[in-house]
Amino acid sequence: MSELIYLYAAYTIIWTGVFLYLLKLHMTQRRIKSEINRLREIIDGKKT
Amino acid sequence: MNAVKAIFIKELMVEFRNKQMINSYLILSLMIIASFRFAFSVIDFSLSQFASPILWISFFFGGMFSLSPIYKREIEQGTREGLLLAPISSSSIYLGKLLANLLIIFCLELFIMLIFFVFFPVGIPDIFSLITIVAIGTIGIVSLGNIISAISSNLSQSEVMLPVLLVPVLLFTVVMSSISVTSNVFAGAYLLDIMQEARFILAFDVVFIAVGYLLIDYILEN
Amino acid sequence: MLKNNLKFAVFGLAVIFTLISIYLALIYTPPHETMGDVQRIFYFHVASAWISYLAFGITFVASLLYLKSKDYKWDTIAFSSAEIGIIFCTLGIITGSLWAKSVWGVFWIWEDFKLFVTLVLWLVFIAYLALRANAKSRTSKANLSAVFSIIGFVCIPISLGANRIWQQFHPTVIASSGGSLQASMALALVFAVLAFTFLYMSLLLIRVDIEIMKEKLEKIKQKLGGLNV
């Protein structure tokens, strides 16, 4: 039975790894979007 | 071709004048051999078994750190643009430097081997086959080390980046095969016995030189 | 607009295939006669190792195309593929050693052919990313990392060849990681590899888009800087 621990460990590592990477991509994407909006406000502010 | 000769002579003259490479190589290899020798002396170990790895690690690390100034010097002195200005191809710069480093490092390695046999009371193997295998391994180390030194001299923290880039590319290919062949030589093999593997490593060297020859343009053009 | 729904389509495929492959690997296939259930790590270990080779192959091809065309697009693809590659390579190595521990009692079987190559690839990935972290300008980063990825790619088969040299001299038991594969297991393996391939493709598309957005952002900031806002 003790060997099954490795099975669970391996699967959790794989899927948490992939999930964390997806999360990181999502976060950077959101950060960039917010910066773009901030810049757009500045540009609009500049134009009016 | 005379561009390669011109750079070859220039490299030798510059190197023998400021001895940057020679000093760093000798001191580093001496330190490595001494530290291995006295580190191992506390445990009882059969000498001949460890001779070849220790020899090659000192060659590998000595060569690696002495190759770092060859392109760095050109950048610091600003002479790199002088070479880019000249109507010569970057490949001849690479070849010129490669041959000069090969000559210098091979002589240093012969000297290091003397020190090695003084430190390590190992039975002297067949000298001729030892020197050939050391020469073949050195060609690999210097040819790849040259191109990686060109890369790392354009990076920040180039002294740190050289080993980081060189170890994964060089250790598993040339160094480990040379270690295994040299351990046979230490165990008493003659040149004919190891000819097959030596030719194999020589093939690696030819590939590395060709890769360096073709890719150097992209590194030197800024 | 094509880019967006291509991204969603590939991501959707990846999710579907992943679910199927997990089902296949865990439930559908019978436990291995000798190794028991722990053998189920094998499917995703091979899949992630395969993705790391594929990712490095794409980095190599993208670097070649960059050197020919000097278009930053290829350099972005090379970098994104390397970043995804190192993640899957790390996963492959971890699952490989976990599996080795459970079956042979030791975390790392040095002489096992595939684990050795995956390790060499892992080190080359690390060196590649370290190189990009230390580059000074955008062009030199692209040039130097392209050259290094070509050198790294050439060295993988050479280290395999070299492996045979020092293997001959010190032959230790080559761990047979394959073993007899029944039909259902082969199916599970194929699905796992397909799932990861789609996952890799969708991650690559997302990652490349993020890099392009970052560069656009930089350009806007540059222009805004000019307006001394």
Added chain:
Amino acid sequence: MREKVLEASNIYKSFGCLEVLNGVNLTINRGDRYILFGSNGVGKTTLVKILSTILPADSGDLILFGKKIKRGSKDIKTSIGFMSHEPFLYNELSAWENLNFYCNIYSVKDKKKRIESLLKEVGLYHRSHDRVGSFSRGMKQRLSLARAILHSPDIIFLDEPYAGLDIRAQDILNNLILSLNQEGKTFFFITHDIGKGFDIANRSGILSKGQIVYEVEGEEKKTFPDKYRDILKEETG
């Protein structure tokens, strides 16, 4: 119309997302002494590196002596000389060895005579076997000029050649340049300091915001200094 030595049309160059040159047009005729001014960091060094084929431009075309310059063209470099505030000399080698090395690289015929005459011309013959590392800044610049004209190029680019020179060294340099100009060599200077080299130029221009915004020929030089000042003021905003 004198023969066109160099024609550059809409040269663009940007490093990453930093646009340095956007559309530089420039024509230089044989025998010109063209001086280009511009405040620091406006892209002068990048432009002179592109014109002297050290650095490839992103786009735009460059024609030197009637030949279009492509990315890897090497043979055109035999007719290009370049002198910068970096002397491109090896401190470990002596003056003679430095010039000898460059002779080999440029495959110059009868090296001994050529080096001797050049060392005499720049007034360094008495120091020809001393190491360049022991030379003063002025001597290094003069040796660098000797290196730049070693292979008798037709056009010589100078990037801030006066940097770090005292008045005497400047005069020697100016005289050398004028005498070479008599022999039909074309010169292209770049500097940010209007005092040095302005008096010997016959054409001058100003580089601002990645383009050549003002160009003047011959006698109209007098209007130049204040125009340069307005542009500088406009740049700093």
